[in-house]
Each structure stands twice: as structure tokens, then as C-alpha cells.
Amino acid sequence: MTVTVPRSRIERMAAEIPLDDQPQPLRELRSFDGFYRREYREVVGLAYALSGSRIAAEDIAQDAFVAAHKRWEQVGRYDQPGAWVRRVAANLAVSAFRTRVREAGALARLKPRSSYLPPMPDEDAEFWKAVRSLPHRQAQVIALHYLEDRPVADIAEILGCAEATVRVHLHKGRAGLARRLGISPEEQP
Structure with a gap:
């Protein structure tokens, strides 16, 4: 019997980003730690530019790197794995923005009309x-x-x-x- 475990929103978004059609086993797998240290600041900067919040940007960047780490066997062989992480971060920032808009609308409807x-x-x-x-x-x-x-x-x-x-x-x-x-x-x- 196979049990299907539901994937998180981040994993689903990361899965939607196409990996190369054919894995390229000839490329050397990069070190995730080195990749993370090199790219983190720039990915946070991108997320900040898209979200407008430093705290949200750090969360978005962390989520993007977690998604990359889970798929590092494939992502680590790309010519530019940083591009893949940035795309995940950009998608997460858009999703976070949409969520904030929905939440703000809901709060506005619930807010007392004291004015x-x-x-x-x-x-x-x-x-x-x-x-x-x-x-x-x-x-x-x-x-x-x-x-x-x-x-x-x-x-x-x-x-x-x-x-x-x-x-x-x-x-x-x-x-x-x-x-x-x-x-x-x-x-x-």
C-alpha cells in the first residue's frame, strides 16, 4: 500500500519550475553550503525588492533555499542554480503578496466601523x-x-x-x- 504525503506549497511551487529535460550527469554537483553562502544575500535582496519587507524577504529566501536543498541533486548540476532559486523566490514573493492582499481585505471586513x-x-x-x-x-x-x-x-x-x-x-x-x-x-x- 502506497501512502501519498501532501506536498507543501513551497514544494509544489518548486516542482512547477521546469528542470532540464534531461539530467546532465556530466556536470559536477556543486556544494550546497558554498552555493548558499554565495547567493543568499542577493536572493534576500530580490525578495525584499518584491515584498517590501525585510522579514518577509528573509522568510521567502529561506523557503526558496529549502526547496533548492530538497532538490539539490538536480538543481546543483545546473549551469546557474542561482537562477532557479531566484525564480522560486520571485514566485513565493508574488504568492506572499496575494496572501497579504486577501488577509487585508478580510481584516478590513472584520474591523469595527468605529469611524x-x-x-x-x-x-x-x-x-x-x-x-x-x-x-x-x-x-x-x-x-x-x-x-x-x-x-x-x-x-x-x-x-x-x-x-x-x-x-x-x-x-x-x-x-x-x-x-x-x-x-x-x-x-x-
Whole structure:
């Protein structure tokens, strides 16, 4: 029974870069260590130019050299193995850019839209802090009633409860706010 191990993205990208049609066994296999020391700085420079990030460039270069090391028996016999590594690095940089664009779009969709909200006046901050300290359902009813000017019927529909329940939560919420804010019942709106 043969088990297929899924290849990583880097290995797949490296495999897509064509090797010579016929291996050329007559070429001498170069030392990977020497190759790495000679080429690393330039490959990082290329990756930096394509990615704009030093950290990303180092990651891209490392991934490209890992791919070369895994295939060194073939890549090491090329006339210019550095060209192969640079191509892998360039492909990885493009993939990294596409990933960042997708991630930025996803983050933008998830980011709170606080820029759409006007700043809360300081005198309201204490009131809304007190609202947040109320029981959950009372806070919801108070917010919908005072912030959005919703009538009891709308609040009941939004919260999925009876209008009488909304009136009870509104009454208890107002009483709780009066206690927390030190307001007498006559002063309540």
C-alpha cells in the first residue's frame, strides 16, 4: 500500500519550475553550503525588492533555499542554480503578496466601523456605562429605546419577546439607572 504525503506549497511551487529535460550527469554537483553562502544575500535582496519587507524577504529566501536543498541533486548540476532559486523566490514573493492582499481585505471586513460613529459626549459616557452594568436584556431594551428611538412594538419584534415584557424591562432598566446614577424617579425621562 502506497501512502501519498501532501506536498507543501513551497514544494509544489518548486516542482512547477521546469528542470532540464534531461539530467546532465556530466556536470559536477556543486556544494550546497558554498552555493548558499554565495547567493543568499542577493536572493534576500530580490525578495525584499518584491515584498517590501525585510522579514518577509528573509522568510521567502529561506523557503526558496529549502526547496533548492530538497532538490539539490538536480538543481546543483545546473549551469546557474542561482537562477532557479531566484525564480522560486520571485514566485513565493508574488504568492506572499496575494496572501497579504486577501488577509487585508478580510481584516478590513472584520474591523469595527468605529469611524462611522460620532464621538460620545462625556456626559453621555457615564449614562451608557450605567446602561452596560444593567442586566443584559434591560440594557438591550434601554439602548434600543433611547439610542434608536424605537417604540415598544419594534423592540419586542427585534428581541423576539412580548410587548409587555419589553415594558417590564424598560421599567426595571429605568429604575436601575436611577439608582446607579442617583436620579429620583421624577427626573427620569
